[in-house]
Amino acid sequence: MGLSKNARGLPIGWVAERTGLSVSAIRFYEEEGLVSPGRDRGGRRVFQRADVRRLSFVLIAQRLGFGLAEIRAALDALPEGRTPTRDDWTRLAEGFRARIDARMAGLAALRDKLDGCIGCGCLSLDRCAIYNPEDTAARLGEGPRYVMGDSPRAARDKGGQGQPEGEGLDE
Amino acid sequence: MGLSKNARGLPIGWVAERTGLSVSAIRFYEEEGLVSPGRDRGGRRVFQRADVRRLSFVLIAQRLGFGLAEIRAALDALPEGRTPTRDDWTRLAEGFRARIDARMAGLAALRDKLDGCIGCGCLSLDRCAIYNPEDTAARLGEGPRYVMGDSPRAARDKGGQGQPEGEGLDE
């Protein structure tokens, strides 16, 4: 059976069990350029141990909250043609460490603001520190804002009479 | 023009400028049950100030990393038929505070493990603390795992000869 590690290479099913990835996910990752297994004469994918390590890295990085594009970029930084060394992985890990710190700082800032808001109950678009669009740093996702650099605040300032007057719960 | 707050209700365009949401997003949120504006005789949506506050809450909760389904659930907890009070919002905010704390704890755990891994370079599926599937608590997203409770470790244990022997970089 093709299930075992043979001669020079691992079949996709083995890699799938090994990594916990589904076979379809591994094929998808190949399409996305995250791994590049060889092929045998029958056209079947042949993986090396280095590929398994790349896939492990993908799983880990995903758990850290990174998208496939970012992960691919990180993997592309690995020297081509040679098996990545411990130092290569360590460099990647340090990069991720920095990103995690940034994420945590953003969350901490958000939490502190939320603490300020608890008991205030304002939820005012003018006054709420959480909503305040200035601190881009704390942004977690993209959200439904106008994408084309067309700030609603800017847009509002040109339209005349509508100028709203504060929106707290306290009114 | 329909741009201003009139008699008893705000038009969608005003709400859009006010909240920074796009008109299409607001209509989408209505479909999703996040707001339920009334209609005038012409069939146009008529929003109240309470709707604007609901939408503000949606924006804030999204920044905190919650999905629309979770946000709808939170909003559904608001008493029907009456304008939400400061206490209502405060309860919601406290719930979010707890979720943020959980997220931060997860990230902190992950960061500590990553620190342990920097310099080790193993990226071993057997040994890497980051990859270790036991600590479900730190999970950030869903990932490409087998969904049907079909653990790869469990599956591996039944298949005979393939039993892999450790996958570190150090081999």
Next chain:
DNA sequence: GTCCTTCCTCAAGTAAGGTTTAGGTCAAGG
């Protein structure tokens, strides 16, 4: 009466990250 703006609905498109399905190939075992 006609124009412009804002509004309406419904359908389809987008991006990410995969899964599912349909149809086909290859090597080993009985």
Next chain:
DNA sequence: CCTTGACCTAAACCTTACTTGAGGAAGGAC
């Protein structure tokens, strides 16, 4: 020889959170 199990491709489908486009109607301004 024929079946079985693992593998292959291509394309369709899924979810979330929206946007975009087509085609149309209401209502104030001139």
